[in-house]
Amino acid sequence: MAETTAEVRHRVREVLDGYSGSQREFADRVGLDAPKLSKSLRGTRRFTAVELTRVAEVGGVTVGWLFNGSDDVERVAVPRRTALSDRDPVDVTEAGRYQQILDAAWHLIAERGYHAVRITDIARACGTSTATIHYHFPGRDDLLVETLRYSVRLAFERQIAELQTVDDAHERLLRLVELQLPTDGLLRSEWSIWLQVWNESALRPELRVLHSDSYTRWHETIARTIGEGQCQGLFTDADPEELTLTLTALVDGLGIQVLTGRPGRSVDRMRQVLQDFVDRNIVRH
Secondary structure (H helix, E strand, O other): OOOOOHHHHHHHHHHHHOOOOOHHHHHHHHOOOHHHHHHHHHOOOOOOHHHHHHHHHHHOOOHHHHHHOOOOOOOOOOOOOOOHHHOOOOOHHHHHHHHHHHHHHHHHHHHHOHHHOOHHHHHHHHOOOHHHHHHHOOOHHHHHHHHHHHHHHHHHHHHHHHHOOOOOHHHHHHHHHHOOOOOOOHHHHHHHHHHHHHHHHHHOHHHHHHHHHHHHHHHHHHHHHHHHHHHOOOEOOOOHHHHHHHHHHHHHHHHHHHHOOOOOOOHHHHHHHHHHHHHHHOEOO
């Protein structure tokens, strides 16, 4: 669960007040049933990090704004959009349709793979026409780039929500490791998307900026956390860059082995290997 303060609940209410549909429709889009949303708004239940990420997406704000009332948090650098979202402002209905298409494309690509998903599949999932898809995303490659950007943004926003109130660098590092485990559901889908980013980037140089910038953001997050742990006296004085290089390589390699079903590789085993590495090589004893 994410830490849900009165200020966060107030900002979620602001987002809800600006939403064009009903509270029930808003709850559905966030992935909550209406009673749970009401409890979270009253403070008798905490929003999860995933729910706050969805609130931010549906409301067109950032998780940083939900927590702090500002967008000062460093953003992920990604290629300039070519889809409708970067053109002239659109009304709420069009913005909602754009997000619906992006959500559907994200889930279909994660489940089936980019090259197996057709525009007609996305249109069918949205209950709309292929012409509507092309209106928002002029070309198929535009949809791929935007979907990949969306996945990076979702992961980054959820990371902010998870770590917002965690000051202890050791706990932050272990949480960052946990957020990289391909557990069933959202994280496994994100891994599927990320594997496709790697594949497409290897074959298509124009996508490498997306891969490089988003991966740099992840690397810097780990290195900064290790540096903070050294300042707190929790971690060894080894070079943070070298530790980060090894840890992220372990995450990547183990994640691929888990997703491809290598015998003896599981999420639990991946978690244990990564935690052992942190304990042996990073934590000061």
